[in-house]
Amino acid sequence: MxxxxxxxxxxxxxxxxxxxxxxxxxxxxxxxxxxxxxxxxxxxxxxxxxxxxxxxxxxxxxxxxxxxxxxxxxxxxxxxxxxxxxxxxxxxxxxxxxxxxxxxxxxxxxRPRRLPGVEGERVRYLRTLADANRLGADLRPGAHVLVIGAGFIGAEVASTARELGASVTVLERADHPLGHVLGRRMGEVCAALQREHGVDLRTGETVEKYMETADAAVVTTTAGRAIEADVVVIAVGVxxxxxxxxxxxxxxxxxxxxxxxxxxxxxxxxxxxxxxxxxxxxxxxxxxxxxxxxxxxxxxxxxxxxLGERIAYTAPHWFWSDQFGRNLQHVGHGHGCDEIVVRGQADSFDFTAFYLHNGVLRAAFAVDRGGDIAVARQMISARAMPDPAGLRDENVDLADLSAATH
Amino acid sequence: MGSWVEVASLEELARRKRKLVVVGTQQIGLFLIGGTVYAVSDVCVHKQRSLTKGTVLNGQIICPGHQWAFDPQTGRAADREECQPTYDVRIEQGAVFVNPSPRALTSEER
Missing domain, CATH: 3.50.50.60 (FAD/NAD(P)-binding domain)
Incomplete structure (x- = not known):
């Protein structure tokens, strides 16, 4: 025992x-x-x-x-x-x-993944309370913040920096952010959200060389550009x-x-x-x-x-992100899905995207529609095969649709 | 304490299932769940999101912010210590009235 x-x-x-x-x-x-x-x-x-x-x-x-x-x-x-x-x-x-x-x-x-060759007084990571205290002091009006990596941490730091009046450049190695979680189409929506809030997001571009002068960090990018910043935040995963x-x-x-x-x-x-x-x-x-x-x-x-109970951990994984005044939520695992059905308006950042694989709901991604995520989570757990037309139609109550598929 | 205030018609709740009403300075969410009208504070005790922008699932009110689930009768959050204020509701001739003084939980509800 x-x-x-x-x-x-x-x-x-x-x-x-x-x-x-x-x-x-x-x-x-x-x-x-x-x-x-x-x-x-x-x-x-x-x-x-x-x-x-x-x-x-x-x-x-x-x-x-x-x-x-x-x-x-x-x-x-x-x-x-x-x-x-x-x-x-x-x-x-x-x-x-x-x-x-x-x-x-x-x-x-x-722990945060380090970028080899990018080291110095102006390099920041964000994982611990001490990291947050240090970075918080750097985010002020007029500062130029360079974020490496446009994932959730990179995007949230960019959002907070913008909110505090800093100018922000984000470098993302892939040609759209968050592709491995959300796929290209929704990754592009996240890119648009960043750009709409004044972030200079550069995709398909990352750090080639890093150095520090007396008053700035200088990053030379793989596209041959030199970017000066007061502080460089590395957010390339863990x-x-x-x-x-x-x-x-x-x-x-x-x-x-x-x-x-x-x-x-x-x-x-x-x-x-x-x-x-x-x-x-x-x-x-x-x-x-x-x-x-x-x-x-x-x-x-x-x-x-x-304690000896046999409890399997089976809940579909769920997370949220608050950025640029929006609440993003994702539930499930959309890898390998063959159809994405959008309910609402992706262009105006008010929607839920449903990810289906052979008709089975596997994941959902929502912007400012956390209510839909609750229903999606239930349907994903049940391996439900909801009618795509019903998912798309705003006049269909999702909870009713979920009940109908059980 | 508090006098009853007419806030909605049963007919519109039957159509929309939920409605945000403002009584004095309080934002109150009305929910029609399984034929009963419940009134809870619309402002989530966790991070102040609007519960009427969430959903109702399996008889619980789900906050859209962080998926906290509340019992509409007691306001109690599932698996947590926190509790959402709730209000008494009265239906009269198709009209919904709430008592804008938050209810005290009965001993069984605590």
């Missing part, structure tokens, strides 16, 4: 798992080991309202001191896990401390933090490989959140998903499985 649990990592997944374990009756010790010195916090606002200064730190905290005291959850902050011992549930910290428990949850998350597990016997392949119950191949070792490449029964493949809701839901599922 599982009595004690060590959670490696102290982000959203860890916080939710700790809460779930305690709430559902785990009696023994819970230890959360975090690399950062600050208490666990939420990351979504770091590129949005916290970065813009509209929200302070108060709303960010996840496991308060009071809660940890009352629930006897031990936080070891500023602690680096050097390794997970082979075939076991014992971890070794950088200072030599050995921690052991009945179960181990790996929730180490990810890499999973798997290093402590090398040699542990746990399978690693673009993340920690787990089944639908968040289990690795080593008994008692689980993984969840950004770092977990999990088997997803609905999409019949392994996926690694770097979003808040996945961290949340999977953290909860992992905790239940640690």
């Amino acid at each position: 599982t009595e004690s649990v060590i959670i490696v990592g102290a982000g959203q997944t860890a916080a939710v798992a700790a809460r779930t374990l305690r709430r559902r009756g785990l009696g023994g010790r819970i230890t959360v080991v975090g690399e950062e010195a600050v208490r666990p916090y939420q990351r979504p606002p770091l590129s949005k309202d916290y970065l813009s200064g509209r929200e302070g730190e108060d709303g960010l905290w996840l496991l308060t001191e009071d809660w940890c005291d009352r629930n006897e959850v031990g936080l070891r902050l500023g602690a680096h896990v050097r390794k997970v011992h082979r075939g076991s549930r014992s971890v070794e910290l950088a200072d030599g401390t050995l921690l052991e428990a009945d179960a181990l949850l790996v929730a180490t998350g990810t 890499v999973p933090n798997v290093e402590p597990l090398i040699g542990s016997g746990v399978e690693l392949n673009n993340g920690v490989v787990v089944d639908e119950h968040c289990r690795t191949g080593v008994a008692g070792v689980f993984a969840a959140g950004d770092v977990a490449r999990h088997y997803h029964p609905l999409f019949e493949r392994h996926l690694r998903v770097e979003h808040f809701d996945n961290a949340n839901g999977q953290g909860m599922a992992a905790a239940k499985n640690i």
